[in-house]
Amino acid sequence: xxxxxxxxxxxxxxxxxxxxxxxxxxxxxxxxxxxxxxxxxxxxxxxxxxxxxxxxxxxxxxxxxxxxxxxxxxxxxxxxxxxxxxxxxxxxxxxxxxxxxxxxxxxxxxxxxxxxxxxxxxxxxxxxxxxxxxxxxxxxxxxxxxxxxxxxxxxxxxxxxxxxxxxxxxxxxxxxxxxxxxxxxx
Numbered sequence: 001x002x003x004x005x006x007x008x009x010x011x012x013x014x015x016x017x018x019x020x021x022x023x024x025x026x027x028x029x030x031x032x033x034x035x036x037x038x039x040x041x042x043x044x045x046x047x048x049x050x051x052x053x054x055x056x057x058x059x060x061x062x063x064x065x066x067x068x069x070x071x072x073x074x075x076x077x078x079x080x081x082x083x084x085x086x087x088x089x090x091x092x093x094x095x096x097x098x099x100x101x102x103x104x105x106x107x108x109x110x111x112x113x114x115x116x117x118x119x120x121x122x123x124x125x126x127x128x129x130x131x132x133x134x135x136x137x138x139x140x141x142x143x144x145x146x147x148x149x150x151x152x153x154x155x156x157x158x159x160x161x162x163x164x165x166x167x168x169x170x171x172x173x174x175x176x177x178x179x180x181x182x183x184x185x186x
Contacts, residue, residue: 028077028184033068035148035156035177037061038089043164043171053104054167059159062111062175064151072183079148081141082178084111086134089172101169102127107162109136111147111177113154118144122162128171148179 043054065073086109091101103126110119120136128134147156158175 028182029072031068031072031181031183033066033179033181035062035064035066035179037158037175039158039160039173039175041160041171041173043167043169045168052165053163055163057161059157061155062158064148064156069181072181075183075185076181077184078182079145080180081144081148082180083138084136085176086136087174087176088128088130088132089174090170091128091130092170093166093168097130098166098169099129100166101171102165104163104165107160110159111144112157112159113147113150115150115154116143116147118147
């Protein structure tokens, strides 16, 4: 009889512990949102160069906790990137719209923190126009996920470094990182 009671108690304890884990899984919340940042690029001035390549190097910090996540800030368990796109907002020279602009081969678009970096490098020249969308492929989002999940310890930075075929050109790039955030309210 004592053995039966012990077995019964052990089963109840095991069921209770596994139920807590199941309940925790039931209360997890997945939030889909987009992290956004704007890069304002100005290529080198034409008076300074006598070549067909005009450099730029611009970066900015992206806010991981946006309006969709502010209520869950202390409850976030994981962040997973689903896609990264860059939208070309404006292309101007001397305040006037301009066409025929290209990012040259080896231009780099990146997302980083002080410890890790995820970089896409253009293999060919890329002609751009206002409202173009540049989809950055998911070669290894595991590195990008590491960067995003370290947001509490390190700032997340987006960047564009490279060359353009025209000088003194203003280009607005809008980064959009679609993510799913897993949060546990319990």
